[in-house]
Amino acid sequence: MEDVKLLGTWASPFSYRVIWALKLKGIDYEYIEQDLSNKSPLLLQSNPVHKKIPVLIHSGKPISESMIILRYLDESWPENYPLLPADPYERAVARFWIKFAEEKLTSAFAIFRTSGEEQEKAVKESLEVMKTLEEHAFGLLLLQEKAFFGGDKVNMVDLAYGVMGYWLDAVEDCTGVKLMDPLKFPLFHGWVNRFNEAPVIKDNLPDREELFAYFKRRREMIVSATSS
Structure with a gap:
């Protein structure tokens, strides 16, 4: 039996990316909560x-x-639920959208950490990112009649964007900023709902009320610190 440990925190969407991958691949691991x-x-x-x-x-x-951890898991356990396509072109496209997620999703979480003009800038950037995703990434799923980036199953691209659903709700709730408008971004919104209902994802999410309360406390601390 291989020794696998994961250091994470219960409220971190980035910890859950790894948890989802471990669960999808059926890898036994020890989770160690960090303060x-x-x-x-x-x-x-x-x-x-x-x-x-x-x-x-x-x-x-x-x-x-x-x-990086997800790529490592896929290379170390390649036969356990591959997270990237086997076809070289499809794999390249997947890597493109993963890179886009790594570079662009920070603006959504910047909304949580900022206020005033800084927050307005982060909102504008986030809406531009979501518009690009709606038209090109999730639009591609519609054209190809796919539920997920892995076709009928979640893959690494889905895991990269998975942080946008459940956690974005918490950001919107405690800042009063609405990003995920189902009328403006119906394809993105539909994908979020499907992703959150996928069994491995649904069974491995933090408690919603606890998460929202945690985000509200953190937001109050940030606002208090910046206004003092």
Whole structure:
């Protein structure tokens, strides 16, 4: 039996990216919750550069950053539910949209951390990103009659964008900013609903009320700190 550990925090969407991948691949692992206000020696030793979660530890070897971890899992357990297409072109397209997610999704979470003009800028950037995704990424799913980027099953691209659904609701709730308008972004909205209902995803999400309460507390702390 291989020794696999995951260092994460219960409210982190990036931790859940890795949890979903581990569950899809059927990999047994030990989850170790981290307190980011009092970082453990194991976390500091495993990720001394950024000191952040998630960190996967496989047979004593640490791997950091959620999407890097997903690629590592796919290469280390290639036959257990492949997360990327076998076709080279389809794999390249998948990697393009994964890179887009890594570069662009930060604007949505910037809305949570900012206020005033900074927040307005983050909202504008987020809406532009969502418009691009609606027209090109989720539009492609519609043309190809696919439920997910993996066809009829979730793949790595879905996991990359999965943070936009459940967690975006929490951001919208505590900031009062509405991004996921089903009238403006019906394809994106439809995909979010399908993704959240996929069995492995649905069974591995944090409690909604606890998550929203946590985000509200964090938002109040941020607003208080910036206004003082």
